[in-house]
Amino acid sequence: MYVVSIGGSDSSSGAGVQADIRTCSALGVYCMSVITAVTAQNPSSIIKIKQIDADVVRAQLSALLSGVHGLAVKISMLYSKSIIDVVADALKHANGNVGVVVDPVLRAGSGRYLLKRDARSYYMEKIVPLATIITPNLMEAEWLSSIRIRSYDDVCRAAEKISSLGAKSVVIKGGHVKKGEGGRLRRRKKNSGGDDYYYYDGEYVTDLLYHHGRFYRFTNRRIEGSRLHGAGTIFSAAIAAELAKGNDLVSAVRIASIFTHIAIINSSSIDGSTRIPLIGNESIGNYDSDDVITTLRRAIDILQFTNGIALLIPESQSNLVFAKAGAESRDDVAGITGRIVRYEHGYYHSKCNKYHHYEYARAAGPIRYGASKHVADAVVTAMRYNASIRSAMNIRYDDAILDICKGLGFSIASYDRSKEPEHIKKMEGMSVKWGIEQAVISSASRVPDVVYHTGDWGKEPMMIVFGHDPMDVVNKVISILIRYKDRKGSVKE
Known part of the structure; x- marks a missing residue:
C-alpha cells in the first residue's frame, strides 16, 4: 500500500507533502514524495515560493513510478506549465496505479496563488483528465467549471461540468458553504481574501461527490473557529490512502470526510491565529495533566x-x-x-x-x-x-x-x-x-x-x-x- 504525493513543500507542515505524509502514516499507508516547489511559510501566510527545476521533478517521478506498483498518486501544487508537462507525461506512461487524486490547488488560504495564471488553462487540459477523482473547494470548482456557485443546484452543475473535462469523479468540498433554508450561498466582500470567500452560518458541512452519474452527500457538523490551514490537503491525501488500501471510491471519500472532520475537531494553532488540523496523537500546546x-x-x-x-x-x-x-x-x-x-x-x-x-x-x-x-x-x-x-x-x-x-x-x-x-x-x-x-x-x-x-x-x-x-x-x-x-x-x- 503506497501513495506518491506530488506537490509543494510546506515549511509549517500544515499542508503540502508533509501533511500528505502525516495523513497516510496515520491511515497505515507508506507515502513517498515528489517535490515540485519549496515554500517559506507559516500557517497564516506564504513568504516565498521557489519552483524546483523541471528536470529534477522528472527524475523524482522516474525514480518512484518505474519501480513501485499498486500506487495511488496524489497531485497538488504544480505551480507552472513546465511542471504540469513533466507530471502529465510521467503519469500517462506509468503502469499499475490504483488511482490518481487531484487536489486542484489554485491558491493558499492566505490568498497567495499557487498556480501561475498562464498555467491554468494548461492545467485543465493536461491534469484534470488524469484524475480518478478531483477535490476542488468552491472557489476552485468555480474556476474549473466557469459556473458561478450560488446554490446547491449550482454545486451539482459544477460537478457535472468538471466531470465533462475528463475527471472520472468529482467531490466538491463544502467547508465554505452557507447552508440554510433553500441552500443559498452568499459571497463576502471582495477584500476578505482566502478561505473566507463565502459566508456560512449552517450547522452542517456537506461534501458533494459526483461519481458514475450519481450524487453522494457526506455530512458532518460544522466546527466553528478561526481559519484552518491544511484541511483540504488532509482530505485528498486520505482519499489517496484509502484507494491505496483497495477501498472503492465512495468508501474512500466517506472515510476521508470523517477522518478530516476528526482532524479539524483536534485542530490547534502554532501562531495564535490559524489552526492546523491534527492527526492521531499529534498535539500542540499543553493539555490536562491527566x-x-x-x-x-x-x-x-x-x-x-x-x-x-x-x-x-x-x-x-x-x-x-x-x-x-x-x-x-x-x-x-x-x-x-x-x-x-x-x-x-x-x-x-x-x-x-x-x-x-x-x-x-x-x-x-x-x-x-x-x-x-x-x-x-x-x-x-x-x-x-x-x-x-x-x-x-x-x-x-x-x-x-x-x-x-x-x-x-x-x-x-x-x-x-x-x-x-x-x-x-x-x-x-x-x-x-x-x-x-x-x-x-x-x-x-x-x-x-x-x-x-x-x-x-x-x-x-x-x-x-x-x-x-x-x-x-x-x-x-x-x-x-x-x-x-x-x-x-x-x-x-
Whole structure:
C-alpha cells in the first residue's frame, strides 16, 4: 500500500507533502514524495515560493513510478506549465496505479496563488483528465467549471461540468458553504481574501461527490473557529490512502470526510491565529495533566460529531471508558456521567421538498472516574487477561452489526446470559464480569475485539467493542457505522 504525493513543500507542515505524509502514516499507508516547489511559510501566510527545476521533478517521478506498483498518486501544487508537462507525461506512461487524486490547488488560504495564471488553462487540459477523482473547494470548482456557485443546484452543475473535462469523479468540498433554508450561498466582500470567500452560518458541512452519474452527500457538523490551514490537503491525501488500501471510491471519500472532520475537531494553532488540523496523537500546546481524561475527551468529541452514531446506541444508552494502567476497580476507570445518549436533529429543505434527518449522540454529563459500572467492569475484567486492553464501548446488538464485525475481520466472542448461575445473578456487579470471563476463556484467554450476548429475560442484547485506547475503540465503532449506514440506508449522506 503506497501513495506518491506530488506537490509543494510546506515549511509549517500544515499542508503540502508533509501533511500528505502525516495523513497516510496515520491511515497505515507508506507515502513517498515528489517535490515540485519549496515554500517559506507559516500557517497564516506564504513568504516565498521557489519552483524546483523541471528536470529534477522528472527524475523524482522516474525514480518512484518505474519501480513501485499498486500506487495511488496524489497531485497538488504544480505551480507552472513546465511542471504540469513533466507530471502529465510521467503519469500517462506509468503502469499499475490504483488511482490518481487531484487536489486542484489554485491558491493558499492566505490568498497567495499557487498556480501561475498562464498555467491554468494548461492545467485543465493536461491534469484534470488524469484524475480518478478531483477535490476542488468552491472557489476552485468555480474556476474549473466557469459556473458561478450560488446554490446547491449550482454545486451539482459544477460537478457535472468538471466531470465533462475528463475527471472520472468529482467531490466538491463544502467547508465554505452557507447552508440554510433553500441552500443559498452568499459571497463576502471582495477584500476578505482566502478561505473566507463565502459566508456560512449552517450547522452542517456537506461534501458533494459526483461519481458514475450519481450524487453522494457526506455530512458532518460544522466546527466553528478561526481559519484552518491544511484541511483540504488532509482530505485528498486520505482519499489517496484509502484507494491505496483497495477501498472503492465512495468508501474512500466517506472515510476521508470523517477522518478530516476528526482532524479539524483536534485542530490547534502554532501562531495564535490559524489552526492546523491534527492527526492521531499529534498535539500542540499543553493539555490536562491527566492523560486518561484528555484522551477519553478527544475520543468522545469525535463520537459526538459523527453523523449516524445514534444508530449504534442501545436503548439502555452507551458509555465509552478508559482505564488507568493497572486498573483494578471501577474507580480506576474514567467514563461519562449519565452515559452517551441519542440526539437527533432534522430540518426541512424547501427547494428539494425533502426532510433531512441527522442522528448524533451526546455525552449526558462530564467525564469522571467511577462514572461507569457495566462497561468499566468489562474493561477491568478484560485487563486481567491483557493489561493493554484499557478501553471499551457498548453498542446495540443487531445481526447485521455482527455480520459487519465478521466482515471487518474483528475477533469475536459471545456468552449466553441464560446460563448465568443464580448466585452470580444475585451479586451486584458480577453479571458483566462473569460474561466477559466466559467470552475470553472461549477465545483461548485472548481478549477479542467484540464480545456480545443476545439478551435474557428483561435484559437487552448488547455488544462491547474493546481496544487499547479510546481512539482504537472509536475507529472500530466508526468502521462498523460506515458499513451499517450503507446497509440501513436511513441516514442521509
